Amino acid sequence: MRGYRNISPAEARRLCRSNEWIKPTSGMAQGYTQANLVVLPRDLAFDFLLFCQRNPKPCPVLDVTDLGSHVPKMAAPDADLRVDLPKYNVYENGVLTQEVTDIASLWDEEMVGFLLGCSFTFENALLEKGIPVRHIEEGCNVPMYKTNLNCVGAGSFKGNMVVSMRPIPARHVADAVRITSRFPSVHGAPVHIGHPDQIGIHDLAQPDFGEPVTVQKGEIPVFWACGVTPQNIAMNIKPELMITHSPGHMFITDWTDEKFEVL
Amino acid sequence: MRGYRNISPAEARRLCRSNEWIKPTSGMAQGYTQANLVVLPRDLAFDFLLFCQRNPKPCPVLDVTDLGSHVPKMAAPDADLRVDLPKYNVYENGVLTQEVTDIASLWDEEMVGFLLGCSFTFENALLEKGIPVRHIEEGCNVPMYKTNLNCVGAGSFKGNMVVSMRPIPARHVADAVRITSRFPSVHGAPVHIGHPDQIGIHDLAQPDFGEPVTVQKGEIPVFWACGVTPQNIAMNIKPELMITHSPGHMFITDWTDEKFEVL
Numbered sequence: 001m002r003g004y005r006n007i008s009p010a011e012a013r014r015l016c017r018s019n020e021w022i023k024p025t026s027g028m029a030q031g032y033t034q035a036n037l038v039v040l041p042r043d044l045a046f047d048f049l050l051f052c053q054r055n056p057k058p059c060p061v062l063d064v065t066d067l068g069s070h071v072p073k074m075a076a077p078d079a080d081l082r083v084d085l086p087k088y089n090v091y092e093n094g095v096l097t098q099e100v101t102d103i104a105s106l107w108d109e110e111m112v113g114f115l116l117g118c119s120f121t122f123e124n125a126l127l128e129k130g131i132p133v134r135h136i137e138e139g140c141n142v143p144m145y146k147t148n149l150n151c152v153g154a155g156s157f158k159g160n161m162v163v164s165m166r167p168i169p170a171r172h173v174a175d176a177v178r179i180t181s182r183f184p185s186v187h188g189a190p191v192h193i194g195h196p197d198q199i200g201i202h203d204l205a206q207p208d209f210g211e212p213v214t215v216q217k218g219e220i221p222v223f224w225a226c227g228v229t230p231q232n233i234a235m236n237i238k239p240e241l242m243i244t245h246s247p248g249h250m251f252i253t254d255w256t257d258e259k260f261e262v263l
Numbered sequence: 264m265r266g267y268r269n270i271s272p273a274e275a276r277r278l279c280r281s282n283e284w285i286k287p288t289s290g291m292a293q294g295y296t297q298a299n300l301v302v303l304p305r306d307l308a309f310d311f312l313l314f315c316q317r318n319p320k321p322c323p324v325l326d327v328t329d330l331g332s333h334v335p336k337m338a339a340p341d342a343d344l345r346v347d348l349p350k351y352n353v354y355e356n357g358v359l360t361q362e363v364t365d366i367a368s369l370w371d372e373e374m375v376g377f378l379l380g381c382s383f384t385f386e387n388a389l390l391e392k393g394i395p396v397r398h399i400e401e402g403c404n405v406p407m408y409k410t411n412l413n414c415v416g417a418g419s420f421k422g423n424m425v426v427s428m429r430p431i432p433a434r435h436v437a438d439a440v441r442i443t444s445r446f447p448s449v450h451g452a453p454v455h456i457g458h459p460d461q462i463g464i465h466d467l468a469q470p471d472f473g474e475p476v477t478v479q480k481g482e483i484p485v486f487w488a489c490g491v492t493p494q495n496i497a498m499n500i501k502p503e504l505m506i507t508h509s510p511g512h513m514f515i516t517d518w519t520d521e522k523f524e525v526l
Binding site: 044045046049050053054061064066067074150154155262 | 296305308309313316317324329330337404415417418525
């Protein structure tokens with residue numbers, strides 16, 4: 001993995017495109033902003049964009065393609081959203097029917113691609129302040145959980161939030177809040193600290209997406225809104241077709257993480 | 264006017280609804296957030312919402328109605344966007360064809376209403392710090408100007424930004440920037456300070472919307488992105504129908520201005 005930390009975003013996307021890289025992207029092309037992907041046909045695009053506008057913590061919009069275009073003009077004008085992610089989830093009528101490494105055959109001129117902010121963006125800022133990020137230490141995907149936190153509905157889009165969890169040493173919790181608050185467009189401050197039960201999470205060892213991580217003695221589980229929320233919504237509202245990244249297998253943009261820090 | 268400062272937002276909307284109030288709303292129901300209105304048929308709604316997402320300084324989205332609904336559920340669940348503003352502009356094929364006090368006859372089940380943040384929101388914060396707001400002092404509408412600053416296009420929506428101008432004593436300019444920066448969802452920090460020519464404004468005495476105000480010796484003209492921008496865009500792209508508030512004649516929400524201050 002270490003060798004992949006310092007590659008350029010274009011190189012990272014090339015590795016994904018050629019299927020040389022089909023693993024989670026955390027820590028890849030470090031310092032460059034990673035994003036969640038949601039692809040929908042045009043007749044659902046307005047409701048989804050409105051859903052994002054109403055739920056900016058789980059769904060902070062970073063870029064949206066023009067109708068039919070697979071190019072995220074602002075995030076990475078040379079990229080191709082159909083092939084540049086390591087892995088995609090295809091949901092048909094709310095069921096995950098395929099996990100694939102490209103979606104070129106599914107993309108037509110009615111498609112709109114949405115890139116949403118990802119909490120990986122603030123992980124470097126945490127690490128720089130000496131706050132551990134457990135799933136990076138353990139070399140696995142971040143654990144993600146369905147919650148009982150309601151999103152604000154928009155058209156047919158409604159359902160509950162998905163969160164990511166990082167165990168934070170108690171003495172660092174305040175700093176973790178302070179630091180991540182400065183990144184409002186990549187999920188920002190935590191949505192919950194310390195009592196997973198209160199948000200409907202009953203077993204930290206059984207994440208709904210990603211992999212479990214060790215919570216050490218003296219650490220508090222801290223939860224951030226997660227860009228996998230739309231996948232949970234898709235399972236709920238069962239749109240005919242919705243394509244997303246595979247959790248943890250993100251799109252790597254040309255933007256650097258500093259862009260999203262509010263000073 | 265003074266008597267109208269301390270009324271409730273519901274009372275302010277009632278006065279507009281009954282046409283007892285058909286003037287600009289600056290200073291009315293003070294402390295409650297005012298908003299720009301844009302109403303579009305559904306087939307333009309996605310492109311416009313995307314335009315707002317790409318241009319958050321002139322077009323910060325505060326609330327969007329469900330398709331066909333005239334109720335801004337989040338901003339004021341008791342309100343009716345068809346009648347609760349003092350004055351509306353109706354643009355047909357890019358031409359301002361009517362200035363009316365209600366739009367009930369034009370609203371059908373295909374309509375979507377957008378409320379955008381308004382710089383009136385940060386004016387109280389300026390006043391509280393002893394920074395003068397000239398158009399309030401002079402009891403007139405804020406001066407607004409078309410500029411040469413390009414917005415990022417989205418679908419058919421493209422064109423230049425409109426700005427509002429407030430003359431600020433030179434010694435207060437830094438504070439005015441600092442204070443308004445804390446209100447990112449109601450236009451935030453200025454887009455230009457001091458040289459109107461550089462953004463395509465050649466005569467401050469001739470605003471494109473609103474009324475001119477006195478710029479005193481020792482003051483600097485400071486320009487903020489303005490929610491009248493969509494009206495300029497409408498004139499440019501000529502959609503079949505687009506309804507907006509009349510500049511300065513805003514929608515008064517149930518939210519208080521503090522909600523939009525980032526601490």
